[in-house]
Amino acid sequence: MKTYDWVVVGGGLVGAALSYELASKKFSVLLLEQHSTPENATRYSYGGIAYWSGTTPLTRQLCQEGIEIHRNLSAELDSETQFRELDLLLLIAQGSDPQKVTASYRGFAIPPSLLDAEAACDLEPLLNREAIAAALTVRHGNVAPDLLVKAYTQAFTRAGGTLQIAQVTALKESQGQVTVTTTAENYAAANVAVCTGGMSRNLLKTAHVTVPCYFTHAELIETPSVDVKLQALVMPAETQRFQMEAEAGKLEKAPLWEQQTQEVAPPILDPGAIQFVDGRIRIGQISRTLTNPQAQVDAAQSEADIRAAVGQFLPALKDLPGNWHRCLVAFSGDRLPLIGPVPEHNHLHIFAGFSNPFAILPPLAKRFANCMTGKQDELIAQLSPGRFA
Known part of the structure; x- marks a missing residue:
């Protein structure tokens, strides 16, 4: 059974970006996605980058970092994301008070x-x-969601990462590592990041973990x-x-x-x-x-x-x-994502619950990967699932 530094579960925007950033830090990374043609939230999203929408110091900083990344991301990943900025129209229906x-x-x-x-x-x-x-x-910013994920995934494999198409059926943490069971074979990892969006809750239950996702x-x-x-x-x-x-x-x-x-x-x-x-x-x-x-x-x-x-x-x-x-x-319960190890499971991480993913995910993936090299980041700490404990 091959062992990796990280196994990332879920190949949508979250998993692809996180895998790329971890591989760029020279971790050995396996990205597992169950569908060769994804049917996830990224696939059917609008691809909108609401960088204007921050309402707190934390979300404003992430939105600003996010739009700066997107403006240069096609060049960084060496692949077209179809980034553009266009007018967003927020319609006020008849009968509502515009003021x-x-x-x-x-x-x-x-x-x-x-x-x-x-x-x-x-x-x-x-x-x-x-x-x-x-x-x-x-x-308002906008990208083609499928092209953005493709760009991240291709850059991930060029950085030395491994992509496998397989459905993860169970997770088990013991003795400082996590065993990942799939429909094809099993893998071992020093750390696992669950990036399966709406399925994160059910997948983590296989490890007897309940999260407010x-x-x-x-x-x-x-x-x-x-x-x-x-x-x-x-x-x-x-x-x-x-x-x-x-x-x-x-x-x-x-x-x-x-x-x-x-x-x-x-x-x-x-x-x-x-x-x-x-x-x-x-x-x-x-x-x-x-x-x-x-x-x-x-x-x-x-x-x-x-x-x-x-x-x-x-x-x-x-x-x-x-x-x-x-x-x-x-x-999540507070519109902020859940990022980091789940309580009492230091090797089992969640990366899910994004209400504004295309704006804030790219900087969060970079920041998280930096944290995993030993650098402290108070912003990442604020998004820990432990805040709901």
């Missing part, structure tokens, strides 16, 4: 500017003028490349997802997550859309806090609901050809 909504954004590092409905439609001609009272706008079922529609041209990234100004996560992540709700038949909070629909450089559009999204990762949902009804909601604001997108998809999105 009140604007006030709720004043604490951000770069507060968005208020536009009247006509100016918003100038920025995005596909908007339905009658559906909005106003909009907020701010510059939860998940939503995120549902969206992806179109093929289309002739319709969306100029901006469009989202609602009054998003419901973070409020739902805060409710579902409350301490008193923890027992519900131990059951497989619960819906911890009512589902929400935040209508939005992004078009990538290649012409594909992602339209979303519904989020559900179903405690069973394999819970059944009515895909046809979900797709109809998404199309109807987005169609109110962007009528040209309502009937575009496209396929419904679902993935799991991890979150």
